[in-house]
Amino acid sequence: ADGTSLVLTYDEALDQANPPAPGDFVVTVNGTPVPPTVVTVSGSTVTLTLPTPVENGDTVTVSYTDPTAGNDAAATQDLAGNDAASFTDSPVINTVPDTTAPLLQSAETSADGTSLVLTYDEALDQANPPAPGDFVVTVNGTPVPPTVVTVSGSTVTLTLPTPVENGDTVTVSYTDPTAGNDAAATQDLA
Template sequence: TAPVLASATVNSRLLVLTYTDVGDLNVGKTAAASAFAVSSAGNEAISVNQVIVSGQTKTVNLILSREVAGGEMLQLSYTRPATGENGIQDAAGNDAASFTDRAVRNLVRDTTAPVLGSATVNGLQLVLTYTDVTDLNEVNFVAASAFAVSSAGN
């Protein structure tokens, strides 16, 4: 039975893949950094600099080229190499499957406030557009009384 990816988390420059398997991961058959692709929509590119496999804890640690910001949303893909080449596998030699655009849970706290990017008016609607590495909170609404709108000469 091949190892199965259970979770992916990131904290600063360390992205940890945790696998489930009946045995340990094979530390001697480490996948190349080029087998992984990390993406972060709208943010600076990220590459994998180093891959470290821990057999007993069943984890693959990826050292990233830059720190990940709090709230930044990452996706990770892994391309399993051809049979016989180094890749993620268990001690029995079973290769882990490839995966595409797997969501990565970001453990870094988002401490950057959104910044107003633009404000446009269309009829009775005023649209405020904010820049931020994450989506705005859709649950907590701001009261209308928190805004003051004025028009010169009107």
């Protein structure tokens, strides 16, 4: 599923001249039925046009009911007239891209003061953490560059070279070094 299109791919060429009816399919988005409005067949794919777009993160399923037993001129079928089997609540891969940048929710030091933990509102890319140089941390107005940056779930942990003491004033800034769906730059978060 990508926006208003849901594409079913079969293992052989299909009859394009006699596509199935929209009513032969049941599509649900987050548990709510979203009846397709148009069905087209091209090559080995059946494309269902949905009245409202699927959004990133939506859970989508699709069911198909062969309208008749045996061969039927208006069904999902191969070029020899063999009907495709019915199926129920098949999970759909949602390919709508995430275009919303993660938002910083909180920043706090670890109990021992050696780390600064930034928590975001969604899971982050753990395989490609930002570089320590993308962050500026100050303690009582003095720069304390992080030495290591790790990402786990929705948190970014900055390892500091010296521990933060109780009562210290700590700020952190982040500058996004690249284009894309990255977290927005921040300025002096206390």
